[in-house]
Amino acid sequence: MYRILEVTDMSERQKRKFNNVQTLENDYVRSTDHKTQHSKKQKVRIRRRIVVCGLLPLLILLVILVSATISQNKRLAEKEQLKEEAEVKLAEVKEQQEMMKLQITKLEDDEYIAKLARKEYFLSDDGEIIFTIPGEGEKDKKSDKNTN
DSSP states (O other), rough: OOOHHHHHHHHHHHHHHTTTTTOOHHHHHHHHHHHHHHHHHHHHHHHHHHHHHHHHHHHHHHHHHHHHHHHHHHHHHHHHHHHHHHHHHHHHHHHHHHHHHHHHHHHHHHHHHHHHHHHHHHHTTTTTTOOOOOOHHHHHHHHHHHHH
């Protein structure tokens, strides 16, 4: 270690000679050179610590932001899917609503109500005779009884 210091001292001495300034060769000069080198190394260590201590929180913040963005994108996709499902359901409900409005307009017509009553409840006008013919519903009932 002493030799390394001597080599660095030599290079510093050569630099100083290049400046045409002669340095003293005593213990005090060597100790101050050693202190300045030590302080430079200390400053480098402090800078490294500051960089590490500054980058670590930034890295943590970056991870938090990325995870928040990913979770928000996932929630957004789920909400969009729910929106599409709701739009499909809305279209179905609107179609039902249109059918109901049509049914309401038909039910406001007296002729339609009379025709419906004759068909469903076997009602008749004056002088009409109603004959019931076995339909599909009665055939299904007979086939169900035969299978049991």
